[in-house]
Amino acid sequence: MSLVKRSLSLRGHATSVALEPEFWAALELQASQRQQSLAGLISDIDTIRATRPLASALRVWALHHKDLPNR
Known part of the structure; x- marks a missing residue:
């Protein structure tokens, strides 16, 4: 799988x-x-990511919110 x-x-x-x-x-x-x-x-998401790289923060955020609409 390739990255976009x-x-x-x-x-x-x-x-x-x-x-x-x-x-x-x-x-x-x-x-x-x-x-x-x-x-x-x-x-x-960028404003709350602390020292985590942005791509990693986006992945973690997406996983955390995947089943939570409007959260």
């Missing part, structure tokens, strides 16, 4: 994140259920 790389801006800084397609799908679903953009959700 996406570019985005976090707090005015360009960055890119590579995740498996299933993680992107889980994050997109959560963003949709929360009525926010994917970039907005990633920005929210």
